[in-house]
């Protein structure tokens with residue numbers, strides 16, 4: 001078919017990022033945005049002022065990087081002022097138009113005034129914005145007016161639209177910023193009634209729900225879409241539904257991102273936009289509906305978890321697994337890796353760890369999920385910019401696709417037992433040992449990974465988007481060595497669960513807790529019976545303080561026999577409106593890993609977070625008893 005006859009390929013909305021999102025100087029920011037694949041940038045005025053490059057040079061550098069400059073921002077405190085202030089403001093604007101001319105950018109963001117000079121007069125604001133837009137139009141430019149959530153008189157999108165409508169100038173339109181709209185609880189549905197041609201620019205930001213001053217919230221806690229609590233899918237649906245056809249541009253002020261490696265933050269940002277575009281429902285315009293990401297295949301549980309140990313910790317881990325009723329069923333054909341199994345719970349013990357001066361390393365280094373289509377899972381991961389790990393398999397071994405999560409954990413996509421390249425079990429030579437009766441463990445319930453402080457939000461979005469999981473509620477609790485935040489992600493059938501946690505503040509010097517602990521939780525149908533069986537086999541179970549059981553009794557008045565059994569076995573308890581949770585832990589095995597056993601009764605879907613401080617205190621007591629330094 002001749003090219004001219006082909007239906008036009010619908011253009012996807014372009015992607016953009018404000019330079020203020022990223023750490024470094026303008027040079028670092030632009031390089032990072034381009035490397036992550038953004039189409040354009042918003043140049044933040046202070047970033048340009050501090051840059052050694054002239055605006056013309058910035059324009060050239062952007063062009064060389066393949067980036068367009070979509071917005072110059074912000075121009076502050078312009079409207080509704082006395083005549084002398086207006087004169088000064090117009091002069092200031094003309095000088096910025098000079099800069100924009102050299103940059104080759106045509107849209108300037110004017111945010112609503114916070115100035116003590118401003119008065120509460122919409123007609124005056126409209127008249128002065130009209131004057132500004134006329135000056136802009138003379139230079140082939142336009143003004144996008146944004147209501148800051150803390151604007152002195154104008155702080156809702158409805159109010160900014162009302163003024164723009166009154167001003168009635170073709171070079172004056174709106175900039176919508178999801179943070180300002182959603183932080184104030186405004187209903188974004190009204191955006192649909194604004195003509196798309198008047199929506200000059202769109203800035204996207206998420207944020208955690210917080211009850212605090214909106215300016216502080218905005219300047220310190222914004223997040224990339226999907227990392228917070230805002231419903232950006234609905235918001236964006238309304239904006240696109242109104243006919244907006246400009247870029248989807250991220251504007252995120254965040255204390256952690258401001259000091260993170262900008263290349264890494266830009267990839268995180270791009271992943272958030274790709275994942276957001278995927279969530280747009282069939283109501284969205286046709287060009288957005290076309291799938292750009294391979295859909296996430298169904299997951300059927302954890303295939304295996306890989307633990308890396310060294311010479312000092314290896315035998316400790318093996319003894320613990322044996323005493324927990326696991327059987328050492330396989331040995332890898334070419335690598336120093338053992339397979340331990342009970343039910344469908346499979347642990348690979350990889351002896352290639354190197355403790356160096358600190359022997360006793362234990363670390364969760366791999367996480368494998370059962371995917372209905374491992375190849376598609378890998379393609380999706382790649383499309384979401386997950387770093388692919390080199391495949392180091394021998395010719396007769398499974399060719400497992402793997403990507404690296406932000407904390408370095410390898411994520412594998414498998415089809416265990418299938419006649420498929422993604423079946424990995426055949427890589428293990430059967431040990432020929434009879435599988436014992438076990439202790440009642442049926443599967444891996446969840447894997448809990450403490451994240452490095454700087455990567456928590458990135459990791460949650462990574463696991464969620466790459467694996468197609470859903471975020472569960474965010475919990476925070478006071479632990480002995482600081483506040484801990486925890487968020488789990490899971491599939492709709494709750495067969496794959498990954499619990500991520502992080503210290504709420506970067507750890508200080510007084511840091512006696514285990515550094516970034518990790519644990520693997522196994523499921524049982526009867527925690528008490530399993531605990532007794534493990535005890536009998538000599539498993540290193542964690543003892544829990546008697547105070548805990550006195551408090552449980554006081555709070556919940558549990559059946560005395562059950563309480564006595566829990567006290568005897570070190571089993572902890574939680575319940576909610578859906579069901580009950582009984583769980584217990586092992587001691588720490590090596591540097592940072594321990595095991596947990598959980599029994600879910602009814603529809604309990606949590607992780608017993610209320611009991612985490614008890615567990616941490618018990619681990620600490622044990623380490624002190626063994627002579628660890630504080």
Ligand SMILES: O=C(O)c1ccc(O)c(O)c1
Pocket residue numbers: 073074109111146148177203218219251
């Ligand atoms: O925090 C601010 O001042 C600020 C500036 C420009 C914006 O677009 C914005 O949303 C906030």
Ligand SMILES: [Mg+2]
Pocket residue numbers: 146177203251
């Ligand atoms: Mg904004």
